[in-house]
Amino acid sequence: GQQVMQIPQYQHVQEGEDFTTYCNSSTTLSNIQWYKQRPGGHPVFLIQLVKSGEVKKQKRLTFQFGEAKKNSSLHITATQTTDVGTYFCAPRGSGYSTLTFGKGTMLLVSP
Amino acid sequence: DGGITQSPKYLFRKEGQNVTLSCEQNLNHDAMYWYRQDPGQGLRLIYYSQIVNDFQKGDIAEGYSVSREKKESFPLTVTSAQKNPTAFYLCASSPQRNTGELFFGEGSRLTVL
Numbered sequence: 001g002q003q004v005m006q007i008p009q010y011q012h013v014q015e016g017e018d019f020t021t022y023c024n025s026s027t028t029l030s031n032i033q034w035y036k037q038r039p040g041g042h043p044v045f046l047i048q049l050v051k052s053g054e055v056k057k058q059k060r061l062t063f064q065f066g067e068a069k070k071n072s073s074l075h076i077t078a079t080q081t082t083d084v085g086t087y088f089c090a091p092r093g094s095g096y097s098t099l100t101f102g103k104g105t106m107l108l109v110s111p
Numbered sequence: 112d113g114g115i116t117q118s119p120k121y122l123f124r125k126e127g128q129n130v131t132l133s134c135e136q137n138l139n140h141d142a143m144y145w146y147r148q149d150p151g152q153g154l155r156l157i158y159y160s161q162i163v164n165d166f167q168k169g170d171i172a173e174g175y176s177v178s179r180e181k182k183e184s185f186p187l188t189v190t191s192a193q194k195n196p197t198a199f200y201l202c203a204s205s206p207q208r209n210t211g212e213l214f215f216g217e218g219s220r221l222t223v224l
Contacts, residue, residue: 042201044215099156
């Protein structure tokens, strides 16, 4: 089956610092989605990447899909306390019908 | 408002008892999913259904059962055969089979005493 590794598992930053989480797959992907889960909440969809090398931005968030479509990253510029939560990547492999979720990166932001 | 409703939000059960978690959606989505979340484990797929009267096992289906008699409803039964049932259970739906974003309910937290 598809193996997904997400790193780091946890990161604690000061407000204003940047943050990056990485997602690596053992197989070539058809697409990848990213979700955010606030403490005590449920996952909320952020974005989907489909094309090789694709880069998408949402305000301070930048999402990248690797050229080989095996990895992806989420970068947050100048973190804010509202960014606190766990960020999950959810790749979809070629030929697979369901998403596989990474274990997530928990982000803590201190004011 | 359109969305996914899970109930109950919190549930306590004794060992050896079956329990059914409700999931209802009014988004007119074809596909529905059940995930289990444990601390540090991410989300693991239990069962999914892409059309009424059909469903497939996910990665951790043992000890669980589902039904999909109506498009709007996808209840999950945690049976006494599930060895470690204490977890946070999330129901989700998506508009299309095999593609599209997932819309999650608020979850049901099950504790086995």
